[in-house]
Amino acid sequence: MSIPENKKQLLAAMTKNWDALQKKLSLVPAEQAYITQLDGHVSGTQMSVANLVSYLIGWGEQVLYWHQQERAGQNIDFPASGYKWNELGKLAQKYYADYASITCWSALLEKHADTHRKLLELVESYSDDALYGIPWYNTWTRGRMIQFNTASPYKNAATRLNALVKK
Template sequence: MPAAQTKDDLLAVSAKEFAKLQSLMVTVPSDVATQSIEENWSIRDVLVHRAHWIDLFLGWYADGQAGKKVAFPAPGYKWNQLAAYNETVLAQHADVSWEDAQVRFLAAHDRWIKLVSGLTQEALYGAPMTGGNNNWTCGRWAEAAGPSHYRSAAKFIRTCLKQASVGR
């Protein structure tokens, strides 16, 4: 799927992918949500991860706007260390319940919507994101943190639900 090129398209794809994900989330039984199913990840883990990455993006944007050094992807980590970083994130949030994971994710999505809705077309797509150290625009980073992650989370949940139904 091609990346959005306009604010309206970004908000539309976000609404579409968020609705798909949310409709799946409400079907997930609590016991299934916390089962490690694929590569030791659970549905709960995926939502915690997605909420965390939305907040990373929001932090990158805020730091860039403030003229601070942007830590991509996170302080002390390089892009080739994502697997180790993600494991750290999951370990730090291991005690989060399924219900709290959903609340955190929904709150992160709301923060994402608030930022993107408040930015102009120019701020989203006019130039590379300040502090981004590459050519991606703020809109492209926003899409990676939001709708692209929603799409992959929905795919993961569908896979997990299929596996869980076979085991029941």
């Protein structure tokens, strides 16, 4: 699928990549979800599937928070408070820690699904012009920033799970 250029394409990419990811996640037994067995988001580190899902939740919640900040008339702190774009590995590890208290696999997956639903609602709340008509962050449109942090990481996560679910 090419890079979305409008609301309909963005929703389609989010849904398609979400569905593909869910198929892979459904193959991960709960007893394996918290075992460190995947390459982490920082070179030389390892993570669990639960960490991977936590990372996706973290980015989804971050996108929602950006919009909450905007609605409140606050400056948006990209990518997140206390982090710079060249510190995304550290931010990934923060997201792992943020959801580490959710030790029930089905509860973590439900949190992920809830975040995804909120992201779809967010996209639905904007027009094509608001999503793709004007730059929102530097040269990036709102739609592109949402896609960077939803559809793209969903696809990447599904790819990361390929080797694990084929075992």
